[in-house]
Amino acid sequence: MLLERDAIVELQCRCMQERSCFWRLHDELHQRLLSSKLEQFLNQVRSEAELCEKLKQLMLESATAALEREGWMSRHLSKSQELSRMGEQHEALSVLLTQYLRELEERQEMNLDQALRRKALDDATLSYVLRQRDEEVSDKLQTWKDALREAHKLLTALLKRYEPFQRGDEVFVARVMEWLVSAPHVKQIVDACAC
Structure with a gap:
């Protein structure tokens, strides 16, 4: 009986040891499996976190x-409006320039026409004034020529009439004849008359 009891106790001890070993192995296996799954889960979480970070970065970009595109389009629209406004101003x-x-x-044509008319009028007026003056001068010269010619004839006739001269008259007559012949304002007319 004692042997049986010792055998049962020993069996129970061995069974307890095996059970303890089994549970230890089971716990270790379960812990390894849990660690593996936890590692996979953490890797998946990290991967998803990285993916989320990339998505966030992509969304931010x-x-x-x-x-930037909206700003560029706004600037482009502003530039287009400014170019359109500048085109209208240029037109x-x-x-206005045309x-x-x-x-x-x-x-200029009007001023040139007026200047030409004024010049033509001034030329006509000047020509008329010069012609009038030339005619007046010519008339006066002709009158003087006629008077000098007549005086020359009368003086010549007078000098010839009183020949022979009294004493001392020869010098006076010679001086008068010399003056008539040599005076610049008379010589040309006298020469013309002599011809």
């Missing part, structure tokens, strides 16, 4: 690019 300035050049050409 996309939002930044969208904002208006071209119209009108100014046309008016300037008309004014």
Whole structure:
């Protein structure tokens, strides 16, 4: 009986040891499996976190690019409007310049026409005045020529009439004849009369 009891106790001890070993192995296996699954889960979480970070970065870059594109489109629209406004201003300035050049050409033609008319009138007036003066001078010269010619004839006749001269008259008559012949304002007329 004691042997059986010792055998049972020993069996129970061995069974307890095997059970303890089994549970230890089971716990170790379960712990390894849990650690492996936990590692996989953590790797998956890390991978998803990295993916989320990449997605977040891509979304940020996309939002930044969208904002830049929106700003660029806004600037482009502003530049287009400014170019359109400048084109309208250029067209208006071209119209004004064309009108100014046309008016300037008309004014120049008008001024040139007026200047030509004024010059023609001045030339005609000057020609008329010069012709009138020439006629007056010619009339006066003709009158003087006629008077000098008549005086020359009368003086010559008078000098011939009183020959022979009294004593002392020869010097006076010679001086008068010399003056008549040599005077610059008379000589040409006297020469013409002599001819």
